[in-house]
Amino acid sequence: MKNIFFLILFSFLSFTAFSQTSISGNIVDENNLPVIGANILAEGTSVGTITGIDGDFTLDVPAGVENIVISYTGYQSQTIPLQGQTQFFITMAEGQVLDEVVVTALGVSRDEKALGYAVQTVSSESIKDANTVSAIDALAGSAAGVQVTQASGAAGAASRIVLRGQTSFNGNNQALIVVDGVRLDNSEFHSERSLGGVANSNRAMDINPNDIENVSILKGAAATALYGIEGARGVVLITTKRGSSAGLKVDVGTGMTFSNINNVVGLNDEYTQGWSGQWAGPSTAFIPSAVSWGAHKDDLYWDGSDYKWDKNGQLTTDATAGPKFVPYDNVNNFFETGTTWNTNIAISGGSEAADYRFSFGHSDEKGVAPNNTFTRYNLGLNLGSKALDDKLDLRFTANYAKTGGNRVQQGSNISGVMLGLLRTPISFDNANGNVDPANDVSSYQFEDNSQRNYRAGGGYDNPFWIVNNTPFNDNVNRFFGNISASYAFSDWVNLRTTLGTDFYTDNRTQRFELGSRNAPAGQVI
Structure with a gap:
């Protein structure tokens, strides 16, 4: 008996909470032509609809709503009381149009x-x-x-x-x-x-x-x-x-x-500087080779040696030498907000x-x-x-x-930011580990004033050298x-x-x- 009582009670509450009234109507202009696309909104809610090709509309109005609002660009908006009506025939008057000067x-x-x-x-x-x-x-x-x-x-x-x-x-x-x-x-x-x-x-x-x-x-x-x-x-x-x-x-x-x-060019992020599958740093003379990639990033470790081109030392395949190599993200580390x-x-x-x-x-x-x-x-x-x-x-x-x-x-010149930035391999850090590389000379220049870049001073300028030493x-x-x-x-x-x-x-x-x-x-x- 209790189950039946609760079922009846919940059904009643459900009906009360979601009760609504269905209305319909037609909207025309002062020449009795249908207004297509006019907005009909239940006032105080987000429930609304628009008129069709004949100016007709139907709308389920939630309980408690007393007015509907009619609007359309170029016409005067209207607020119409429901007052128990379900059928509406509405004429919209043109709004005052100001001549644009x-x-x-x-x-x-x-x-x-x-x-x-x-x-x-x-x-x-x-x-x-x-x-x-x-x-x-x-x-x-x-x-x-x-x-x-x-x-x-x-x-x-x-x-x-x-x-x-x-x-x-x-x-x-x-x-x-x-x-x-x-x-x-x-x-x-x-x-x-x-x-x-x-x-x-x-x-x-x-x-x-x-x-x-x-x-x-x-x-x-x-x-x-x-x-x-x-x-x-x-x-x-x-x-x-x-x-x-x-x-x-x-x-x-x-x-x-x-x-x-908002968009960074896709670059090689798998292989390091070098050739024939072997890593080679800036201090190694450039040797042209048909096999132009270095070692894979997953096979390399830092050896911690005293190496002026990188504070972490040189790269080696010896897993016992030191920390595992993590590629440098030179592009994102260069640009600022x-x-x-x-x-x-x-x-x-x-x-x-x-x-x-x-x-x-x-x-x-x-x-x-x-x-x-x-x-x-x-x-x-x-x-x-x-x-x-x-x-x-x-x-x-x-x-x-x-x-x-x-x-x-900028542009395609050897002292251009993008050329040097995009050609720098993932195994060379243009910033040299500095937190504020653009304002730290050691990022791009040695104590003898020579340039620090991935080609041992040759090739292309370090981007941080460019923004400091080639001002326009x-x-x-x-x-x-x-x-x-x-x-x-x-x-x-x-x-x-x-x-x-x-x-x-x-x-x-x-x-x-x-x-x-x-x-x-x-x-x-």
Whole structure:
């Protein structure tokens, strides 16, 4: 009898906990056409559904729910009380759509619908959220058809922006960059020797992303006609921030991001340096052989001898000699966690007759390779004034940028980081057992100043030698800005003139220490 009682009780509780009401209905718009894909949600829960091709829906509403919420993009949302009903016939009204205002090639704000060509706009919030050093990198993924490609993962490396595809095999396919109506030089110069190479910056790197109000992407021929043949590749039209009549405003912001290597090239991790199945260290002369691999890692032990190339001694197959050999992970032991730190301060304000904005920005980027750094300082000034019953509009903008850093050799050259790093065998420790190898000279250099690497000073540079003894330093000072005047003769006639300037100095120094494989006698460029 007790078993029967408990069974009845549990059945009742189960029914109470999971009781629900099934509702159905149809949703149409103001023209009595079905709204396909409208969302129906039981208020206060995650239970919902969408309308089908005829605007119909069914939904099992959990107990206790009093309302359903109807929503669809472009229409006004509705909250509808259930009140015991199971059938619903709903008409959705269109929401208020705001016309998007964009900046044209002439620098004039226009309703996007009134234009005869395609324009895409990227807001300042989208650029701010990206928290990148480069304004070009901030545009990646922000608009359809915009291709942003980083030349390297190194700090301060250039980025390419292509809007209309690759139209030339050997020419420049990048979009033209215009800031406040003035064309901006986006050149990338290479000055290093033919056997070396670093990741240089292009000059769009001098723009402070935090000073950008919006970016208009112009692709069509009509949009770029004003800029001639340069505009044929598309135009990135940047409008900088101004002050407002809302009064004094102070903006302070800082952001930090971290970066790491996300993919490591697969390398030989089974066999050591040597030939014919025998281990051979750096001190052994290199003997070319058709059988080019050394002993297998599982067959080797450290002998603990005094051996300048390794603190553990030499490798031997004698199991009684000492500790078992454990392969060195030179790739992962070389790279670090990169950081990017952006700090910005802006003071702005104004009245109905004038406005002002002054800004300061500092960006500090540390790459994933040791000693790879990039720093930028920005100062910006934007002043505006109106006169003659607001018919005359005067504006002055000035921007100063100081950029530079320490860049590391890369690419396929014997003093390049990756070539030396990827060719180092698992039996040689580039770090020489040091905890902070990039800042410990004994990792890459002997007391007589000769280089320590897996080829006894020949072959390829030790990666830690590269980041310390082959520095490439650059220092850029740049000023760009403009003075503009606009006079409105009537509502449909406006005369505007702009005088702009853009100039910079770029000083670079490349040094190769004595003993570098790219310049054994040393060199300064």
